[in-house]
Amino acid sequence: MTDSPPARPPLPSPRYFDDFAEGQVFAFGRIEVTEAEMLDFARRYDPQAIHLDKKAAAAGPFGGLILSGWHTAALMMRLFAEQVLDDASSLGSPGIDELRWLKPVRPGDTLSLRVTVEEARRSRSRPDRGMVRNYVEVLNQHGETVMSLKPMNLMRCRPPPA
Amino acid sequence: MTDSPPARPPLPSPRYFDDFAEGQVFAFGRIEVTEAEMLDFARRYDPQAIHLDKKAAAAGPFGGLILSGWHTAALMMRLFAEQVLDDASSLGSPGIDELRWLKPVRPGDTLSLRVTVEEARRSRSRPDRGMVRNYVEVLNQHGETVMSLKPMNLMRCRPPPA
Numbered sequence: 001m002t003d004s005p006p007a008r009p010p011l012p013s014p015r016y017f018d019d020f021a022e023g024q025v026f027a028f029g030r031i032e033v034t035e036a037e038m039l040d041f042a043r044r045y046d047p048q049a050i051h052l053d054k055k056a057a058a059a060g061p062f063g064g065l066i067l068s069g070w071h072t073a074a075l076m077m078r079l080f081a082e083q084v085l086d087d088a089s090s091l092g093s094p095g096i097d098e099l100r101w102l103k104p105v106r107p108g109d110t111l112s113l114r115v116t117v118e119e120a121r122r123s124r125s126r127p128d129r130g131m132v133r134n135y136v137e138v139l140n141q142h143g144e145t146v147m148s149l150k151p152m153n154l155m156r157c158r159p160p161p162a
Numbered sequence: 163m164t165d166s167p168p169a170r171p172p173l174p175s176p177r178y179f180d181d182f183a184e185g186q187v188f189a190f191g192r193i194e195v196t197e198a199e200m201l202d203f204a205r206r207y208d209p210q211a212i213h214l215d216k217k218a219a220a221a222g223p224f225g226g227l228i229l230s231g232w233h234t235a236a237l238m239m240r241l242f243a244e245q246v247l248d249d250a251s252s253l254g255s256p257g258i259d260e261l262r263w264l265k266p267v268r269p270g271d272t273l274s275l276r277v278t279v280e281e282a283r284r285s286r287s288r289p290d291r292g293m294v295r296n297y298v299e300v301l302n303q304h305g306e307t308v309m310s311l312k313p314m315n316l317m318r319c320r321p322p323p324a
Contacts, residue, residue, distance in 0.1 A: 046236070
């Protein structure tokens with residue numbers, strides 16, 4: 001088991017494009033997955049036996065119930081939205097590359113994030129903003145990477161002092 | 163506005179790897195997005211002002227509240243899990259490539275799917291299964307693609323007759 005990462009990354013508040021630099025690594029967060037939440041998400045959005053039916057899941061490829069990969073993604077987003085993005089600067093995301101589900105996530109697991117800034121590029125045509133490309137890993141309580149993805153985020157630059 | 167796609171793709175039940183062939187296109191489904199569900203998802207998983215705060219969102223980059231992109235993905239998965247995958251054959255997904263959020267989704271929009279089978283490749287090492295790579299487009303009620311992605315799905319082959 002790895003040391004527990006800190007609750008928050010060392011980012012200022014409010015945060016802008018200028019606060020992200022290539023090569024930075026932030027490890028933070030702590031979110032516990034409950035069985036009730038797993039079942040609620042699966043009933044709404046991913047009603048497969050592997051996420052909902054204990055008996056069928058026990059006989060299935062993962063030997064028990066596992067979270068929907070989209071539920072793991074949503075929990076990742078909870079931490080990312082609260083602690084990396086900021087309403088002061090977030091202009092949305094054009095998308096995600098190379099999303100991988102690497103290991104099953106089960107009820108009782110505790111998830112945290114490791115975010116590596118791969119690219120921070122200011123827009124030439126609109127210099128009040130820039131695109132940040134991160135490599136995001138979702139880790140479980142054993143330090144194993146259960147999911148990874150490369151999201152793009154468009155962010156405003158810090159406004160000049162008035 | 164395009165014609166409404168049929169509720170279900172023309173796939174047998176149960177479905178196996180053998181039922182997917184490169185070049186097939188399935189257009190189907192109909193799922194309406196409500197404001198209450200948008201707010202509930204955003205509070206749980208993506209608590210940004212753009213998804214939660216009407217006044218702030220109106221002054222923001224999209225001129226009003228829009229769904230979390232992960233909520234659109236979860237609604238896509240609802241249709242995909244129910245109508246493309248099958249508990250008889252689904253062995254999970256290693257991941258997604260090239261997920262793109264192309265246009266905002268707003269409460270009141272109605273979403274459907276268009277699924278194109280890009281590759282269906284039987285496993286050499288384990289010939290009881292194969293990998294299907296689809297190109298999935300999420301369309302709104304105007305026939306516009308609001309999101310696209312390339313998921314991989316591992317599926318069992320149809321068992322030989324007993």
